[in-house]
Amino acid sequence: MSSIDAAEDxxxxxxxxxxxxxxxxxxxxxxxxxxxxVCRESSAGAAVSRWEAGTFGLVVVDLDPFEVGVTELVRHVGGSPSSRLMLLVAPEDVALAADLVTRFRNVGLLVKRAEPQAEDPRPTGLRPISDVDQNVLRMLAGGHSLRSIARSVTLSPHTVKRRIASLRAELGAADRAHLVSTAIRNGLIG
Structure with a gap:
């Protein structure tokens, strides 16, 4: 964070x-x-109280600039000649946040980098599963017994058990709970 590096030792x-x-x-x-x-607070209101009680050369705020209390915090720190405030903002909030900080010489903006787009969570090479396997996984997630699942999908309990074992092997799941969580995480069941 090069802007912070400029602050005095x-x-x-x-x-x-x-x-x-x-x-x-x-x-x-x-x-x-x-x-x-370095002290840390999680809200603007708590930060105002902490700032009034202490002497801080730098206040770094990573909150929505329009959250309750942020304007008050900017006014408190911005009105102090001995402190600097850096407001971290998302790229889409820069224009609006600039209006908030332009009144003070010791308040600046740091623009956050855009979050990288998440990749498709499904592992490559994962085959689509059949409707029967989806139903088995959904019922397994719902806590149904093998017999209950077998009756619902019109298969024998032994066949349902084999399908579950096959899905566990394919998804690398250690047990049934891990299988269900992996299936949900990979978008195989909703």
Whole structure:
């Protein structure tokens, strides 16, 4: 995070984000940039209270700029000549967030990178399953017994057991619960 690298050494920072992973990454970036102390809050309201109680050279906010309390936080920090505030925003919010921060010289925007598009979760080479196998998986997910499933799909319990074993092998599932979760995750059943 090169904008944070520009802050002076030995500063204290306040990170505001509800996301634990994002918070940990920001904290690590700030420490590498020379922060001597980093505090974290998950909401704008809590951050205002923390900011008023402490001395922070930098406040990094990863919240929707239009969330309740963010405007108040920007006004508090923006009105302080000894602190800087960086507001992380999604690309689609830049124009609207710019109106919020242009009133203050010590408030800036960092634009988040667009999230990469998720790939098709189905493993390559996975064959489509039959309607019978889909029904077996749905009933298995619903907690039905082998006999109940067999009656419903008009097969013997032994045949249903073989179909389940075959699906487990094909999907690499360790047990029936793993089979159901894998089938759902791969879009084989809804």
């Amino acid at each position: 030995g500063f204290s920072a306040l990170v505001v984000t509800p996301d634990t992973l994002t918070g940990a990454r920001l904290e690590a970036d700030l420490v590498r940039a020379g922060a001597r102390a």
